[in-house]
Amino acid sequence: MKPNTQQLKDLTIQVRRDILRMVHAVNSGHPGGSLGCAEFLVVLYQNIMDRKEGFEMDGIGEDLFFLSNGHISPVLYSVLARSGYFPVAELATFRLINSRLQGHPTTHDHLPGVRIASGSLGQGLSVGIGAAQAKKLNGDNHIIYTLHGDGELQEGQNWEAIMYASAKKVDNLIATIDLNGKQIDGSTDEVLAMGSIRAKFEAFDWDVLEIEKGNDIEAIIAGMNDAKSRTGKGKPVCVLLHTEMGNGVDFMMYSHAWHGKAPNDTQLEIALGQNDTTGDNLDY
Numbered sequence: 001m002k003p004n005t006q007q008l009k010d011l012t013i014q015v016r017r018d019i020l021r022m023v024h025a026v027n028s029g030h031p032g033g034s035l036g037c038a039e040f041l042v043v044l045y046q047n048i049m050d051r052k053e054g055f056e057m058d059g060i061g062e063d064l065f066f067l068s069n070g071h072i073s074p075v076l077y078s079v080l081a082r083s084g085y086f087p088v089a090e091l092a093t094f095r096l097i098n099s100r101l102q103g104h105p106t107t108h109d110h111l112p113g114v115r116i117a118s119g120s121l122g123q124g125l126s127v128g129i130g131a132a133q134a135k136k137l138n139g140d141n142h143i144i145y146t147l148h149g150d151g152e153l154q155e156g157q158n159w160e161a162i163m164y165a166s167a168k169k170v171d172n173l174i175a176t177i178d179l180n181g182k183q184i185d186g187s188t189d190e191v192l193a194m195g196s197i198r199a200k201f202e203a204f205d206w207d208v209l210e211i212e213k214g215n216d217i218e219a220i221i222a223g224m225n226d227a228k229s230r231t232g233k234g235k236p237v238c239v240l241l242h243t244e245m246g247n248g249v250d251f252m253m254y255s256h257a258w259h260g261k262a263p264n265d266t267q268l269e270i271a272l273g274q275n276d277t278t279g280d281n282l283d284y
Contacts, residue, residue, distance in 0.1 A: 002047050008217050011082060012042045014282055016248045016275045018078035021283065022094040023262040029095060029103060032258040033149065034075035036180050036215070036243040040147070041079040043220045048228070050142060055085055055112035063142045064131055066116055068124020069149035069178070070104040071260070077101050080113035088284045122155025124148060125175055129165050132173040143231055146175045151183030154192045159204075165236040166205040174227045176239040179214070182256040198240060207235040214243040248275055 003011065015038045023029030045051070049063040067076050074094065081088045086100075093099035100109040104119030116127050128146040135142055152158070165173060177197060185191050194200070201208045207230050211223035223239060230237045245259070246252025249271040263271055277283075 005217055005221075008039075008042055008046060010277070011046065012038050012217070013248075013275050013277060015042060015075060015078045015082060017272060017277065017283060018082075018091055019074040020249070020263060020268055020271050020275070022074045022077070022091055024265075024268045025092070026095040027262045029074055029262055030071045030260045031074065031249075031262065032182070032245040032252060032256070032260070033069065033072040033178065033180070035249060035252065036245045036247050037072060037075050037147065037178055037241075038079075038248070039215050039217055040176070040178075040220055040241060040243070041075055043217060043224065044145060045079050045083045047221055048224045049145065051083075053084075057115065059115065059131070060138065060140060061142065063145060064115065065145045065147070066124050066128045066131070067105060067118050067147050068128075069121060069147065069152050070118030070124075072149075073101070073103060073105050076105065076113075080111075083113075085113035086111065088282070091284050121149070121152045122157040125158055125161040125165070128173055128175065129161055129168075129170050132165075132170045133168070135172060136170075141232075142172070143228065144173045146173070148175060148177050149183070150177055150179045150181065150194075150197065151188050151191065153177065153194060153197065154188075162201065162204045162206065169234050170236050171232055171234050173236045174224075174231065174239060175236065176241050178243055179240050180243045180245045182245045182259065184256065184259045186256055201238045205235060206238045207233070208238045208240065210240040210242065212242050214241040215247045250274060 019034045023031050052062045094101045095103050100111040105114045106117045128144045132144040213219035227237050227239050252258040
């Protein structure tokens, strides 16, 4: 049985606590984008995706997710652990030497839930397309989901992949763009303005929809179910997810400053106070 809306909200709060504690412990990591995508990944893994119990690298007979903007690994690790892929206690090893939870996801340590290394931006869509075409060849009707940063779209390989996906009618693919308007050096418009991302995807013949409230659980569920309903109709699907970087922590929101900066002791206490758990304390 899928968790209800309140359970998803409670889990999102716990995921935010995980993110904050992970980056604080090693004074390193990327809390801003991780916090901004917490609701999305919680909904994706707990409500939207058709997943098997356990983890098999080949992913046969289930939906697959590929994180392209790998620097937001804290949110991925938290959601994977909270979804049963590996022990929650392992989150305490984030970015430590010999940990399976490196700053950017890797595959050589065989962390369950991670299918690609995504430290270098701009490559996740290409991998997702390959997996989607493999499913078609294998007669597997499941869906491939990918997540990308809006600043990441400044990487050229994305556009080769976007062109290919529509030309080859890769219609079992849903690519979500975290549209927060910020990247490491400032706003995306200041760093390298891309104009209308929607118009660009539509020009490449994708089916595009928008989730205006990208930090709202119910809006994400509705939007992603809409996206699923559009698969299998000859076009890849793009979801423009409007989020706020640093969502859930007031002093991290509305700024790019927390793209890759960890909170100090005082800031951690304040941030955790703004994300108090309603049930049992499940911190690792």
